Amino acid sequence: xxxxxxxxxxxxxLTAWLATVAVFAVLEAVxxxxxxxxxGVNAQPDTxxxxxxQMGLDRPMAERYLRWTAGLLRGDLGVSxxxxxxxxxxxxxxxxxxxxxxxxxLAMSTLAAIPLGLLAAARxxxxxxxxxxxxxxxxxxxxxxxxxxxxxxxxxxxLGWFPAGGFPGWEAGVGPALKALLLPAVALAVPEAAILAxxxxxxxxxxxxxxxxxxxxxxxxxxxxxxxxHALPNALxxxxxxxxxxxxFLVAGAVVVENVFTLPGLGRLLYQAIGQRDLIVxxxxxxxxxxxxxxxxxxxxxxxxxxxxxxxxx
Amino acid sequence: xxxLPLSLWLGLTLVALLLAVALLSLVWTPFPADKIRVVARLRxxxxxxxxxxxHFGRDVLSMIMVGARNSLSIGAMAVGLGLVFGVPxxxxxxxxxxxxxEILARLGDLVFAFPAxxxxxxxxxxxxxxxxxxxxxxxLFNAAVLAxxxxxxxxxxWRREFVRAALALGREPLSVTxxxxxxxxxxxxxxxxxxxxxxxxxxxxxxSYLGLGIQPPSPSWGKMLxxxxxxxxxxxxxxxxxxLAIALSVLGLTLLGDGLRDWLDPRHRTSGIL
Numbered sequence: 001x002x003x004x005x006x007x008x009x010x011x012x013x014l015t016a017w018l019a020t021v022a023v024f025a026v027l028e029a030v031x032x033x034x035x036x037x038x039x040g041v042n043a044q045p046d047t048x049x050x051x052x053x054q055m056g057l058d059r060p061m062a063e064r065y066l067r068w069t070a071g072l073l074r075g076d077l078g079v080s081x082x083x084x085x086x087x088x089x090x091x092x093x094x095x096x097x098x099x100x101x102x103x104x105x106l107a108m109s110t111l112a113a114i115p116l117g118l119l120a121a122a123r124x125x126x127x128x129x130x131x132x133x134x135x136x137x138x139x140x141x142x143x144x145x146x147x148x149x150x151x152x153x154x155x156x157x158x159l160g161w162f163p164a165g166g167f168p169g170w171e172a173g174v175g176p177a178l179k180a181l182l183l184p185a186v187a188l189a190v191p192e193a194a195i196l197a198x199x200x201x202x203x204x205x206x207x208x209x210x211x212x213x214x215x216x217x218x219x220x221x222x223x224x225x226x227x228x229x230h231a232l233p234n235a236l237x238x239x240x241x242x243x244x245x246x247x248x249f250l251v252a253g254a255v256v257v258e259n260v261f262t263l264p265g266l267g268r269l270l271y272q273a274i275g276q277r278d279l280i281v282x283x284x285x286x287x288x289x290x291x292x293x294x295x296x297x298x299x300x301x302x303x304x305x306x307x308x309x310x311x312x313x314x
Numbered sequence: 315x316x317x318l319p320l321s322l323w324l325g326l327t328l329v330a331l332l333l334a335v336a337l338l339s340l341v342w343t344p345f346p347a348d349k350i351r352v353v354a355r356l357r358x359x360x361x362x363x364x365x366x367x368x369h370f371g372r373d374v375l376s377m378i379m380v381g382a383r384n385s386l387s388i389g390a391m392a393v394g395l396g397l398v399f400g401v402p403x404x405x406x407x408x409x410x411x412x413x414x415x416e417i418l419a420r421l422g423d424l425v426f427a428f429p430a431x432x433x434x435x436x437x438x439x440x441x442x443x444x445x446x447x448x449x450x451x452x453x454l455f456n457a458a459v460l461a462x463x464x465x466x467x468x469x470x471x472w473r474r475e476f477v478r479a480a481l482a483l484g485r486e487p488l489s490v491t492x493x494x495x496x497x498x499x500x501x502x503x504x505x506x507x508x509x510x511x512x513x514x515x516x517x518x519x520x521x522s523y524l525g526l527g528i529q530p531p532s533p534s535w536g537k538m539l540x541x542x543x544x545x546x547x548x549x550x551x552x553x554x555x556x557x558l559a560i561a562l563s564v565l566g567l568t569l570l571g572d573g574l575r576d577w578l579d580p581r582h583r584t585s586g587i588l
Contacts, residue, residue: 015423030440050559059428141565143516144558145523145536157546165544170445245426252429256520260543268438271524274439280438293577297426 001152005306019290020072024065032257033057036083038277046128054079055280077284082276087284088271092099097167097181098258098265102250104178109192110243116193117200117239124205132197139194146251148187148260154172155183165262174304184261188253192246199242210234237304239247244300322573326565336383343376348531349569356549359496365555368538369545372553377533378559382393384445384528385535385563386436390516392448393507396456401503408472409487425458430517443526452517456510463506467499470583501578505571512567518559535560 016252030037034310037053071078077087119130156164162183170286207213208231255267264270266285273281337365339347340480344370351371359366405412428436434451441447471477472495479504480490521527530537535556 011420011423014420018420018424021428022428026436026440137565137568138561140568141512141561142557143519143560143564145520146539147559149539149546149553149557152543153550157550248426248429252431252517252520255431255435256524259524270435273401274435274526277439279439282436284433286428286436289432293429294423294427302539 001305004303008298008301008305016291017102020295021065022071022292023283023287026069030062030279034279034287040277044236051081059256062134066275068213077288078272078280080273080278080281081311082273082278082281084175087281090281091266091284091288093306094264094266094269096170097263098254098267100177101181101184101188102254102266103181103260105188105192105242105250105254106247108185108189112189113196114200114236114239114287116197117235118204118227118232120197120201121204121208121231122223129201133203136194136198139190140198142191143262145256147190148184148257151183152260165260167263179265180261184257184263187260188250189255191253192250193302195246196242199241200235203238204231207231207234212243240300240304243299246263247296251289251293316577320574320576321569321575324473325566325568325570325573328525328562329570332382332386332563332566334397336386338382339376339379343373343379345373345376347372347376347380347533349373352409352576355551358547358549359551366549366551368541368552369549372533374538374555377538378555380535381535381538381556382559382563385515385518385530385560388449388518388528389443389511390520392456392514393511394451395449395453396510397416397503397507398457399453400457400460401464401496401499402539403461405464405468405491405499407461407465408495409491410469413466417470418461420464422458425455428455430455430513433519434517434521435524438521443529445528448518448527452514456507456514458501460506461511464499464503468495471495471498501574505575505578508567508571508574510566512571515560515567517562 027034033048033052035048035055035057039048039051052058056067059067068078075088077091079085080087080090083090116132116135120129120290123129151162152164155162163180165179170177204227208226213230215227216230217223221230254265255270257263258265258267261269266289270282270285271284273279332491349372351367354363354371355369356369357363357367357371358580363373363375363376368374373534403541405419406420425433430452433455435446435450437447468491477490477494480494481487486491518527519534519539521537522534523540525538525540528534538556540555542549546553
């Protein structure tokens with residue numbers, strides 16, 4: 001187990017480092033002068049010179065990269081041109097919206113998908129299976145931002161039960177804040193739940209074919225108990241793996257859905273930074289999101305390996 | 315002759331319909347898709363405009379038809395790029411063994427750290443919004459996925475006896491790859507490419523919704539949804555039709571992928587019902 005942990009940690013560090021190189025390299029590929037791109041052609045020469053100095057454009061590329069990564073390790077993502085504030089502070093402020101949104105949708109999708117997948121497996125080839133797989137097929141086909149618009153249309157415009165957008169802040173109370181996050185979380189959760197329900201169903205069916213299940217049935221264990229106590233725990237390993245992989249799609253979905261609901265999260269910050277040509281914010285947010293995905297995937301791998309020794313051996 | 319799975323039939327029908335609409339838009343649309351008629355703005359569906367008009371008075375059906383062409387073109391180019399770079403990379407990694415494998419695995423990890431939409435946003439931040447940058451970003455993601463899938467499938471083929479026999483007879487690894495390995499991985503690559511096509515359509519729509527994908531006046535389903543959102547109170551149906559077009563296209567392509575997989579390898583039957 002220790003060897004596996006060390007190997008996984010090494011892979012995590014390598015991938016995170018490669019991610020910083022990739023983000024840095026893409027922004028280095030800006031055609032022409034990045035400072036000019038950010039400030040526009042009408043910028044004053046001294047303002048341009050100041051920004052060039054702040055971005056280190058007068059220094060060699062390797063030095064710039066080393067300074068930037070050293071800053072990252074200290075939690076320094078640079079200073080935003082638009083907000084004139086450290087990017088790390090902006091990211092921290094926006095995380096209080098994005099993180100609860102992601103966790104809420106993750107909880108919703110998991111809580112819906114596992115019982116649905118289990119139901120489909122238990123009723124294989126019958127009405128319940130058809131209904132769940134039909135939902136899964138449709139859920140995968142509907143983009144989260146369209147679901148978001150349909151939810152606004154139904155629950156905000158027609159019924160008036162939920163706000164169509166915006167976020168009152170946690171200081172307004174947990175209730176109003178959660179109410180503002182509920183529809184976006186549902187929009188993100190539906191496609192995730194659809195994929196997870198399919199995976200749960202397949203994993204449970206695979207497990208049901210194994211010897212220990214037959215033995216349990218032969219010993220007189222009831223069908224429901226076999227499903228819940230024997231098949232489900234084993235099926236959760238592939239489900240957890242897919243959950244980890246789905247996280248990157250959740251991050252991407254959140255970027256778009258936050259904009260549908262004008263939620264002041266990381267996705268909205270990123271989108272606005274592009275409009276404002278604030279490359280320092282873009283660079284900071286993208287690297288934070290990429291490292292987040294890499295770290296969570298590694299944690300899922302480690303958690304799965306602790307439960308199931310087979311991946312460790314390979 | 316093995317019976318075609320129902321999902322394959324349904325998928326083929328939906329994709330054929332999508333293709334037919336896209337091709338028809340080349341020669342005919344009810345109205346020019348970019349024709350602005352302010353007097354006819356936000357009309358509900360009716361006899362003249364079957365799906366109504368948008369906030370500029372443009373015919374929604376015509377825009378959806380041309381949008382189908384745009385979505386299909388971007389999806390095809392993104393998948394094409396993925397195939398051109400991903401498949402040879404995957405084949406090479408499988409043929410080279412451990413080192414090729416390790417390098418590809420790390421590159422794959424790196425690309426998966428950036429969801430396709432995020433890489434596209436990063437690229438458009440640097441190079442500007444537009445269809446070309448969307449294709450580049452989605453193509454890069456597809457290349458990583460296809461390289462990984464090809465490598466896995468090719469490794470299994472390399473272990474089979476007929477490949478070992480070919481090597482024992484003195485065939486070069488390149489020739490073995492082209493003559494024996496490639497035809498045997500083509501099926502699984504086709505299935506994956508179909509699914510990636512669907513993913514590319516959704517991602518293009520999301521980026522166009524944000525204004526980073528296809529640029530006006532060229533219609534895009536995602537952009538149409540973005541515009542419709544600002545008129546939800548007055549013209550709610552405008553937020554339904556482009557979304558339906560996206561969902562039906564993705565449904566068709568995923569059903570096609572599922573059906574192809576079941577047809578090519580019945581042991582891999584996933585749904586059991588479709």
